[in-house]
Amino acid sequence: MKTILTILVMTIIGSLTFTLLPGMAVGAESTPPHHAVAVLHPTAGSNVSGTIHFTAVADGVKVSATVEGLKPGKHGFHIHELGDCSAPDGTSAGGHFNPEKNPHAGPDQAKRHVGDLGNLFADGSDRSHYERVDSHLSLNGAHSIVGRAVIVHAGEDDLTSQPTGAAGGRLACGVIGVTVR
Ligand SMILES: [Cu+2]
Numbered sequence: 056m057k058t059i060l061t062i063l064v065m066t067i068i069g070s071l072t073f074t075l076l077p078g079m080a081v082g083a084e085s086t087p088p089h090h091a092v093a094v095l096h097p098t099a100g101s102n103v104s105g106t107i108h109f110t111a112v113a114d115g116v117k118v119s120a121t122v123e124g125l126k127p128g129k130h131g132f133h134i135h136e137l138g139d140c141s142a143p144d145g146t147s148a149g150g151h152f153n154p155e156k157n158p159h160a161g162p163d164q165a166k167r168h169v170g171d172l173g174n175l176f177a178d179g180s181d182r183s184h185y186e187r188v189d190s191h192l193s194l195n196g197a198h199s200i201v202g203r204a205v206i207v208h209a210g211e212d213d214l215t216s217q218p219t220g221a222a223g224g225r226l227a228c229g230v231i232g233v234t235v236r
Pocket residue numbers: 131132133134135151206207208222
């Protein structure tokens with residue numbers, strides 16, 4: 056009698072585990088990330104490095120960058136389509152992230168590449184900062200920047216030349232990943 060009861064209890068626990076676990080897994084996957092980060096590594100011959108934090112906010116994503124090693128002036132700053140910084144010159148990151156197939160433009164234009172963040176301004180001090188709340192970026196869905204790459208360029212993005220803003224070579228590359236802060 057005791058054995059039958061034990062088998063019955065084990066069977067119930069077993070079936071509960073099987074029905075609950077997949078449901079819990081789906082719940083965890085459907086929670087969109089609130090924070091992402093990219094660590095910029097210098098490309099071959101460059102000494103530019105930095106960190107970019109991305110935080111989901113009510114009207115988009117807040118971008119907060121600190122970059123070191125830049126020559127004074129404006130430097131094109133974009134999210135590129137592929138999260139691949141393996142090439143020494145950073146070209147493995149592909150072109151600007153552009154899920155809407157729009158022309159290249161400045162960050163304040165309605166029609167632009169999702170990845171068009173304009174320029175990072177280096178004032179000649181050790182560290183350059185960039186901060187912007189951007190309504191085109193997202194950490195989930197079709198405009199998700201997670202798993203893509205941030206590129207800092209040698210030259211200025213003129214915000215009009217197609218398809219890259221003529222911003223020149225790639226000085227640093229970092230893949231965007233999910234984090235908790
Ligand atoms: Cu770029």
